[in-house]
Amino acid sequence: MKAFIRKQGFLIDFTLSSLMRRKGKNIGLLIVYGLIVFLLASVMLFSHALRKEAGLVLQGAPEIVLQRMVAGRHALIPADYLDAIESIRGVAGTEGRLWGYFYDPAVGANYTVMVTPDYELSGNEVVIGAGISRIRGVAEGDFFSLRSDKGKTYVFKVKSLLDSESELVSTDLVLISEKAFRVLTGIPEGRLTDIILKVRNPREVQKVAEKLVARLPDTRPILREEILRTYDSIFAWRQGIVFVLLLGALLAFVIFAWDKASGLSAEEKREIGILKAVGWETGDVLRMKFWEGAIISFSAFTLGYLAAYLHVFYSSAVLFEPVLKGWSVLYPQFDLVPFVDGLQLATLFFFTVFPYTVATIIPIWQASITDPDAIMR
Numbered sequence: 093m094k095a096f097i098r099k100q101g102f103l104i105d106f107t108l109s110s111l112m113r114r115k116g117k118n119i120g121l122l123i124v125y126g127l128i129v130f131l132l133a134s135v136m137l138f139s140h141a142l143r144k145e146a147g148l149v150l151q152g153a154p155e156i157v158l159q160r161m162v163a164g165r166h167a168l169i170p171a172d173y174l175d176a177i178e179s180i181r182g183v184a185g186t187e188g189r190l191w192g193y194f195y196d197p198a199v200g201a202n203y204t205v206m207v208t209p210d211y212e213l214s215g216n217e218v219v220i221g222a223g224i225s226r227i228r229g230v231a232e233g234d235f236f237s238l239r240s241d242k243g244k245t246y247v248f249k250v251k252s253l254l255d256s257e258s259e260l261v262s263t264d265l266v267l268i269s270e271k272a273f274r275v276l277t278g279i280p281e282g283r284l285t286d287i288i289l290k291v292r293n294p295r296e297v298q299k300v301a302e303k304l305v306a307r308l309p310d311t312r313p314i315l316r317e318e319i320l321r322t323y324d325s326i327f328a329w330r331q332g333i334v335f336v337l338l339l340g341a342l343l344a345f346v347i348f349a350w351d352k353a354s355g356l357s358a359e360e361k362r363e364i365g366i367l368k369a370v371g372w373e374t375g376d377v378l379r380m381k382f383w384e385g386a387i388i389s390f391s392a393f394t395l396g397y398l399a400a401y402l403h404v405f406y407s408s409a410v411l412f413e414p415v416l417k418g419w420s421v422l423y424p425q426f427d428l429v430p431f432v433d434g435l436q437l438a439t440l441f442f443f444t445v446f447p448y449t450v451a452t453i454i455p456i457w458q459a460s461i462t463d464p465d466a467i468m469r
Contacts (some may be wrong), residue, residue, distance in 0.1 A: 134400040134411065137436075184291060192277055194266075
């Protein structure tokens, strides 16, 4: 065993010397190879981290959101539906919500305006997200205006800003009192935007949803699991868009690997002929060239993946951010928590390192079984 390890060490040492003799060509190869790995790894890391971030945020979402549907569209729901829902077995609690969207023509952005019991707000106070604070240039104590559905402008005092740690979901959020919200929107008393439910047993969520539809046929329950699946599908779709945009790079990599497999340069054939002439066996040549391909591909993969990691988690993936986050006037500013999926890492490694390493073996084997004199001529 020790003899085998020593032999592999000598082969690796000779392989490194051989690579250094053609360092210009190999450095260029390493850069191109590493760039391809960098692009693919950046997309995979960024989309996976966004999925994880969205999943963690939505874990605190209500188990069921109940909406009323009229002619297939979301409509206001009567507040007396709360009594009918609370009598359903398995429901642990209900809460009516008031929220809506307001377009701000001054900055061309939509705000999510919501009533919440978590803040004690007077009729002329609001709490705003960090994104609104940046784009409107307002801070705590400043004044902030919203236009009602009748075209009248109301001015509010900014009581505080929402925590920047929640910016992924609160960057465009405006929290307001119930009285001010009803004045702005014209929604009368006794009407709600939707109702959220807590279910006593998480395994009975689907059953409770079925009971809701049976008792209130004009409603549509939306489960938290359905929201998570929707977000996952959206990020997968956007990841696919970026991969299509990178199709040229992928095709270049395929052509590059195929060209590598199609034959050797005259210098490489001469080197193999000399090695065979001085007594190297075919197996030794194959192992030496295997180590050459493995060193180049593994080095390119490592450098490309590390660069992608830094790009995604330390520079917010500036190359792909607009596509994978989605276009918006109000971009949330947040630091992604590093998430590395072992399966994605193994898949990327297999489809970038393995094909190149194997591609180098085929022409080497063809050259190594040829007579040394014929090769050198």
